[in-house]
Amino acid sequence: MDILYEIILTRKEEDIEGSYTRYLFEQGIDKICKKVGEESAEVIIASKNGSPREISCEIADLLYHLLVLMAERKIPAQEVYLELAKRLNKTLGL
Ligand SMILES: N=c1c2ncn([C@@H]3O[C@H](COP(=O)(O)OP(=O)(O)OP(=O)(O)O)[C@@H](O)[C@H]3O)c2ncn1[C@@H]1O[C@H](COP(=O)(O)O)[C@@H](O)[C@H]1O
Numbered sequence: 001m002d003i004l005y006e007i008i009l010t011r012k013e014e015d016i017e018g019s020y021t022r023y024l025f026e027q028g029i030d031k032i033c034k035k036v037g038e039e040s041a042e043v044i045i046a047s048k049n050g051s052p053r054e055i056s057c058e059i060a061d062l063l064y065h066l067l068v069l070m071a072e073r074k075i076p077a078q079e080v081y082l083e084l085a086k087r088l089n090k091t092l093g094l
Contacts, residue, residue: 001067001077002077004064004067005067005070005071005077008067008068008071011025011071012025021068024065024072025068025071025072028072029072032065032068032069032072035065035068036062036065036066036069039058039062042058042061043058043059043062045058046058
């Protein structure tokens with residue numbers, strides 16, 4: 001995930017031909033949010049009717065689009081990990 005996030009960040013700076021990530025950044029935040037919404041719905045639908053493989057693929061699509069959203073809004077991946085760690089530590093009493 002960290003390497004993927006780094007690659008996504010480079011797509012913000014470099015115009016790579018045929019890059020879908022670059023296309024999303026060019027379209028902007030509304031398009032990226034729309035994709036997150038669509039991919040979330042696809043995870044829900046696959047979870048109810050799909051095979052484990054189909055569910056995994058839809059989750060991968062959603063995670064990718066969430067990383068693009070994070071990059072667009074300049075949210076470092078570490079900030080999200082830190083928030084999860086804080087919650088976990090609370091549960092563990094640390
Ligand atoms: N993980 C992904 C990834 N997951 C999904 N997708 C793309 O997300 C799109 C989702 O498909 P949809 O049918 O929902 O969308 P669409 O009809 O193609 O396009 P829209 O107009 O609806 O946006 C597909 O085009 C997929 O290729 C991804 N595109 C890129 N990555 C990663 O990002 C890296 C950089 O990719 P590029 O920016 O394309 O070089 C790649 O090496 C991958 O590791």
